Amino acid sequence: MRIRTVVALTGALALSLVTGCAQGGAAGSSSDTVTYWLWDANQQPAYQACAKDFQKENPGLTVKITQLGWDDYWTKLTASFIAGTQPDVFTDHIVKFGQFADLKVLEPLDDLGIDESAYQPGLAANWIGQDGHRYGAPKDWDTVALFYNRKLTDAAGLTAAQLNGLSWNPKDGGTFEKAVAHLTVDENGKRGDEPGFDKDNVKVYGLATNGAGDGDGQTQWSTFAASAGWTYTNEKRWGTEYQYDSKTFQSVIKWYFGLAKKGYMAPFTDYNIASNQANTQVASGKAAAAFDGAWMISSYDGFKGLDVATAVTPAGPTGKRATMMNGLADSITKGAHNKAGAKKWVKYLASAECQRTVGSYGTVFPATPDGTKAAVAAYKKKGIDVSAFTRPVADEKAGGKEFATFSYPITNYAADVFALMHPAMQDIFGNGRSVTSLDRTNSQINLILDQ
Amino acid sequence: MTTLTSPAPTPTPTKVVVRPLRRGPSLGRIAAWAVLAAILLVTLLPFYWILRTALSTNAGLAANPSDPLPVGLTTGGFERALGLQSTKEAIAQGGAGGGLDFWRYLLNSVLVSTLITGCQIFFSAMAAYAFARLRWRGRDTVFGLFLAGLMVPAIFTLLPNFVLIKQLGLVDNLLGIALPTMFMTPFAVFFLRQFFMNIPREVEEAALLDGAGKVRVFFRVLLPMASTPVITLSILTYITAWNDYFWPLMVSYSDSSRVLTVALAIFRAQTPQTGVDWSGLMAATLIAALPMVVLFACFTRRIVSSIGFTGIK
Amino acid sequence: MTVASTSPPLRRPRGDGALAALFVAPAMLGFLVFLLWPTLRGVYLSFTRFNLLTPAEWVGLDNYVRMVNDPIFWDSLTVTVEYVAINIGVQTVSALAIAVLLQRLTQSAVLRGIVLTPYLMSNVVAGIVWLWILDTQLGIGNEIVAALGFDRIPFLADETWAIPTIALINVWRHVGYTALLLFAGLQAIPSDMYEAAKVDGASEWRMFWRITMPLLRPILAVVLIMTVIGSFQVFDTVAVTTAGGPANATNVLQYYIYGSAFGRFQFGYASAMSVALLVVLSAITFLQYRLTRAGHTDLG
DSSP, X not given: OHHHHHHHHHHHHHHHHHHHHHHHHHHOOOTTEEEEEEOOGGGHHHHHHHHHHHHHHSTTOEEEEEXXXXXXXXXXXXXXHHHTOOOSEEEEOHHHHHHHHHHTOBOOOGGGOXXXXXXXXXXXXXXXXXXXXXXXXXXXXXXXXXXXXXXXXXXXXXXXXXXXXXXXXXTTOHHHHHHHHHHOEETTSOBTTSTTOOTTSEEEEEEOOOOOOTTTOTTTTHHHHHHTTOOSBSSSSSOSOBOTTOHHHXXXXXXXXXXXXXXXXXXXXXXXXXXXXXXXXXXXXXXXEEEEEGGGHHHHHHSTTOOEEEEOOOBOTTSSEEEEOEEEEEEEBTTOSOHHHHHHHXXXXXXXXXXXXXXXXXXXXXXSHHHHHHHHHHHHHTTOOOHHHHHXXXXXXXXXXXXXXXXXXXXXOHHHHHHHHHHHHHHHHHHOOOTTHHHHHHHHHHHHHTO | OOTTOOSSOOSSOTTSOOOOSSSSOOHHXXXXXXXXXXXXXXXXXXXXXXXXXXXXXXXXXXXXXTOSSOSSOOSHHHHHHTTOXXXXXXXXXXXXXXXXXXXXXXXXXXXXXXXXXXXXXXXXXXXXXXXXXXXXXXXXXXXXXXXXXXXXXXXXXXXXXXXXXXXXXXXXSHHHHHHHHHXXXXXXXXXXXXXXXXXXXXXXXXXHHTTOOHHHIIIIXXXXXXXXXXXXXXXXXXXXXXXXXXXXXXXXXXXXXXXXXXXXXXXXXXXXXXXXXXXXXXXXXHHHHHHHHHHHHHHHHHHHHHOSOTTOO | OHHHHHHHHHHGGGOSXXXXXXXXXXXXXXXXXXXXXXXXXXXHHTTEEOOSSSXXXXXXXXXXXXXXXXXXXXXXXXXXXXXXXXXXXXHHHHHHHHHHHHHHHOOOHHHHHHHHHHHHSOHHHHHHHHHHHTOTTTOHHHHHHXXXXXXXXXXXXXXXHHHXXXXXXXXXXXXXXXXXXXXXXXXXXXXXXXXXXXXXXXXXXXXXXXXXXXXXXXXXXXXXXXXXXXXXXXOHHXXXXXXXXXXXXXXXXXXXXXXXXXXXXXXXXHHHHHHHXXXXXXXXXXXXXXXXXTTOXXXX
């Protein structure tokens, strides 16, 4: 009896060991491979080139790069922590940094000798954890600007100078709203600021929509909220309270989503994260302009038959123009199989040499000034003017008189903040819920942060 | 009024459907059949629709969404689902390039379901015998405990079981998937005990008198006699294990331990930029559902007749 | 021969303790390790903060405080209750109708088999099939809607339609099994009752309400309890069709629990919510049992 049971169990165990072995190989890096994950397919060739140079300088080490689409990337990464199959190095994002720091799955990088001044301002400091250790090596930076369809703006009589000199306020929207309204054309050819404009039958929206924005609104409303003087949290980094209950913030949101109610901005239902982001709306001619990040420069440039230019963000009630300046970093996982190799690779990624290489591909702005220069030159060769993106950074370096740059909020429980803000903002944009509902959301967020 | 009822039994056997005394089908009866037919149609049409979609091209589907026949008859969907098309071809036909590693997932599903069913039924039968036929102290208390286990919704134990599996180092492993249900379920023990209790004791007692030990009685007498419910219970357990999604989703993270249900959900999530690859998705669905359909077709009568509360009253 | 026959009777009074231990051992192991221990552990974890990768730390009632104040938790509970109400309501009525039709019209096992076919599919398969059929642009369901002259309905993408749609998808999948359970219950009703009623001139409808329903009540009650408990645990269909959206309109409790545990690594909080679900289920089951007098049968 017992024997039979034992036999059955052993059989089962043996079976699983067999199958388990098949899996063991996959986790695997041998001691000379360094596994690296990234999500931007556009940037993969650049990093492949870096890897080649790195391998030349470090014979015996191989870098294995895996690219996964944005959604997939984070799901698989968190799953890999659970299953113990995490990569050695991965591209980290500030919005996830808080969560990974919570989970203590990141390896401290203090011994890499990262010098903050070697990078654009603010980038390196963002990756210091609450415990004072460094967890990310700066990789690149991006800002937000207004992409617009030159043909449509010419037809509307708006010059580049005008577009670069817009201002706004939460009461009447300022020259920005006027411009957007003027760019909006309904099915009968009437513009948004002309009498008889039919906001229910719009042919071309002045401004594309990128969805409700969740808790950061990077390419949606962040530039407005910041230029109105609002900040996400009570501290620059590792704040303990969010401020979505601020009246200033709520008035900005009300005005911003109000643009859609007036018919100047595409409605919430137009946005589709898979098939109809803001850039697609501009490309298809459904929208004249869109706020988007520097990582989209190549995409907009690649649209056939579309003449796209960029303008800086409008100035707000504070008198300054604001743009989020976000920087990605490379992090090493605590459970990495090849920590020594990983550290070497990260150090190389953060070095001037690799960043120059990446910059020369003209797909992203590397974090080092040299790398940035190389990127600007590469874009220029393609005929793209990126000054709308670089001006805020240059201004910041020179004292920040015209621009205010700010970062993604960096706090613990970032995933919970997202879980609460994502549907809350969708409710406001898509269902017309009152902005005061954010009061309750905010108190729930702060309750969680208090834990 | 009662003149027609007679104490003598009518010649009609009781298992025949009561026929109305009217001649010919009444309107009500026709209506009833119509309703039943409609229900059967709603039940079966989706399956046909899967087949029709799987055999169509994506372009054809977009052009003729309501054509009852496959549009642009092709096996492309199946090829994509099985990963037999090159990425280029797949993208050209509206797919995303990633296919189902079908044979491996099928093998995994078979392994897991067989392991669970085989062990669970066997161990539960042993326990059921102990509760039904053996005498021992605390027998009824322990059985009551097992019954109480029926009250706990499966879902409540999933998270802690996952934590346990992780601590045992069995995450992403087929044994990890099978383990929690491999030993027993309160229902199986209950069901089999019920059945054992209803078996007349004479055969057992005869065997016991002949000098057979109780162990022998279990294996040589009781189990064979209970073959029908055991087989039926096994089939139902197999189907349940095969169709499980939530638990395998938690436990498996790579191809080596992935089962069909999870693989199908992943295929569904691989939506290409241009829109969902319906043809490939339906083909994958058909492939995933096929084994159970075959199993059912072989054992229809047995499965259908077994559903009920036989023995529980 | 007769000498040997006296030994079994001698063994009996001593009991089969040792043997029973052997027989019950594997099941006992499974019960203790995978049923009892997790239940206790689940309750324990609900009082901790546990991210799976570092040891759990005791935080007392923090998770429960958070849960009570969590708007998403309450929304999730509401969504789940709405789902259960629609699902069980439609499923029970349909199952009853099918069972009665099957019993009164035909006893064919083939037809019963057909009715059961959706039950063989996993929830994942069912979800994907209906995702396609109800697709806004290309689904045959919406083609029919459009042909009838209405606007296309985004069944699974619209806030008001999503949960009812998922409830109905699950009805399609489960009604066969429920119907067969009720069918078995109907078989237990002696047919001479119907014969007698027929003789007295009762219509089908009358017989249904006066004979079938009262006698079916205990079985119906048990089936209701089973299906309600199962319905509260909906996860698969939601995961595969709407992933909790749009804007949490289909964020059923089990999905939220899963997201908290595996998406945000908050096993403690997820456990607290599981305990809440357990309490809700127990309360509902108890109420149901009482209200339907499921323990008593009128059949005698």
